[in-house]
Amino acid sequence: MKSKSSFTIPFKHPLKPAKPFKKSVAYFSMEFAVDQALKIYSGGLGFLAGSHMKSANSLNQNLIGIGMLWKHGYYDQERNQDNSMKPEFREKIYHYLIDTETKVSIEISGKQVWVHAYYLPPDVFDTAPMFLLTTDTDGNDHEARSISYNLYSSDPTTKVAQCMVLGIGGTKMLDALEYEPEVYHFNEAHALSGAFYLYQKFKTAPQLRKRFVFTTHTPEEAGNEKHDITFLKNLGFFAGLKLETVRKITGQKDSVFNHSLAALRLARKANGVSKLHGEVSRQMWGGYEKICEIDHITNAQNQAYWTDKTLDAARLAQDTKTIMARKEELKKELFKTVANQCGKLFDPKVLTIVWARRFAGYKRADMLTWDRERFHRLMTNSKYPVQIIWAGKPYPKDMGAIETFNGLVYLSNLYDNMAVLTGYELALSKLMKDGSDAWLNNPIVTREASGTSGMTAAMNASLNLSTYDGWICEFARDGENAFIVPVAAGEDINKQDMENLYDLIETKVLPTYYDQPEKWQEMVLTSMNDVNAFFGSDRMATEYYEKLY
Structure with a gap:
């Protein structure tokens, strides 16, 4: 935070505008x-x-x-x-x-x-x-x-x-x-x-x-x-x-x-x-x-605000070893908050999936818990262990979304490797993007106009694990820079999406992380390069001048 500047009327813009702007x-x-x-x-x-x-x-x-x-x-x-x-x-x-x-x-x-x-x-x-x-x-x-x-x-x-x-x-x-x-x-x-x-x-x-x-x-x-x-x-x-x-x-x-x-x-x-x-x-x-x-x-x-400098320097140097080492440090930082809020000690070696954004019905925060048997198998898998963290703010009068949040809190009491955090604002958002391995995003397809949380997760070496909606359609190549849930068709898309998401986690995400670490690292580097190539806000702010203003 810097010193105050003076204010006078008539107001004059204090920055000298660049020629295109x-x-x-x-x-x-x-x-x-x-x-x-x-x-x-x-x-x-x-x-x-x-x-x-x-x-x-x-x-x-x-x-x-x-x-x-x-x-x-x-x-x-x-x-x-x-x-x-x-x-x-x-x-x-x-x-x-x-x-x-x-x-x-x-x-x-x-x-x-x-x-x-x-x-x-x-x-x-x-x-x-x-x-x-x-x-x-x-x-x-x-x-x-x-x-x-x-x-x-x-x-x-x-x-x-x-x-x-x-x-x-x-x-x-x-x-x-x-x-x-x-x-x-x-x-x-x-x-x-x-x-x-x-x-x-x-x-x-x-x-x-x-x-x-x-x-x-x-x-x-x-x-x-x-x-x-x-x-x-x-x-x-x-x-x-x-x-x-x-x-x-x-x-x-x-x-x-x-x-x-x-x-x-x-x-x-x-x-x-x-x-x-x-x-x-x-x-x-x-x-x-x-x-x-x-x-x-x-x-x-905005990359300058969101991106960890060590991660970005390693990306530019194509240094996947440094990316993974830094990622482990950042996971430890996130896990301090998990321990503080939830009394649980998470392991930085374990694959960590994060779902964090506004709680709203179409975003389906609790989709992984709809099949309790399958959820229990996922959370108790000793060969491929997983840690899952949720966070986000429901609208304070949206009782359905609040019930979803609270349901996850109560369920988390049964698992040492499940946490639900409060206070999802800029600082916690940064911490969670830094500390996640996979960024879970599972809205009903065509309901998410764009979404942006996965962009900043990708900037910080987290792979998007997502339904095919919003900005993801312009970014993702399944198996190369992200893990994409196949688009459901027919009547019960909720059930299809849930089953497809589980199949993706069990057959691709977990085996890649644990059995093919070099492939995981390659995907992370590709994802970081791809997101930085187009999804930074300097490009967006420039396009507003070129296409709208």
Whole structure:
């Protein structure tokens, strides 16, 4: 962490932009994961946006981030007395943020709400300059202050109000800072309300469209945010626009307002976040009239932040012995956390499989445990021993996902070689990627728009063990740089995927690790080279300028 820099209005970008990146861009995202010390993210969307901010900095791009300063973060994942999951909400205070002393007011449910901006200078966490918005400020009552307390509120009214603070508040704040970017980039549809403020600023839909681009992350139409249009109007979501005008410029005639569809009709161009997701998105939205072009820019992660330097130097030297020796050291570091949290001593010589990401139904965290007999055989195999670690945060109100997490915790009591960790944030994520041999990823195919955790695992000498979805389709060659579960067909894909995953672990993953160590090492080196060749965020941030901005 470095010293604070001063802040003045009108705001001027502090970095001198490189020639290909001179166009000014404001990148709006509900969450950013830029450092363990700044807890304003929940999962993959934040990890992606954080890596983007770091690459924008290192490439000297003329880009700024607009986000939210969540007072309680997402939540702190603690444990109850029986070790089950306990969400805790605690105030976070960040002394390294600069108070811009700038406020704007927006109208929510007919009431004036003040939005206050704090500034994260580039030299603190090596990011693009970032403005973080809060309603926890003087002049607001408790209800208004609480809008920016918790990321992704479970209350629909509060959640839409949060989107309005990011969208209307963020675009209005840029005006107050006397900073007008050439491009407004909304990362997912959370900031969509800002488009209605900008429409009034730029007077016509073509003038708005010229400046507005959109990234969609949701690979199912049903998963995109929808609300009753009158509910949104009464909240002030349309920034004072008449419904007649809203319907005209978004083409939505009925009472249900689809946020992503509106964004696709108001934007100049949009993108999905992997090649497959781009195809799925074009198919999903292709039946709707007057949507913009949907391209794809595959997600990526920032190597400078995520990659262990010793591992990367060994990769460049094609030194597999050093890679394996360093990997054993990194496993020992992860196993200290396992011992601390779970009271279990893991062996760095044993194949270690890790599943770590957000707990959600389609990601099927507990798939390996669906067949208890087969799971028991796997966990008690003396010829090919295995250790498995799980971690991840369910949405704090998603009781199904929490039950899945807790079920794994209770099952882990039966096995010395099974652990479930809490506190899956940037620091633990780094530790788990460093310390895993195989990175397990088993979502239902086509449900994962991209996924990024396997990228950073591969950068740190872990082999992807995955279903064929998201970014994996552009990366994996089964048996060469990853282990891929065959795509299931027919009715019971869950059962097929589980059986295929077990077959893969029992007949390929374990025998390769123990009986063919040279083949394993060769696969690891190939994987590391392949992931670094394309899945670094410098490539992604460059493509956003070339293909979207």
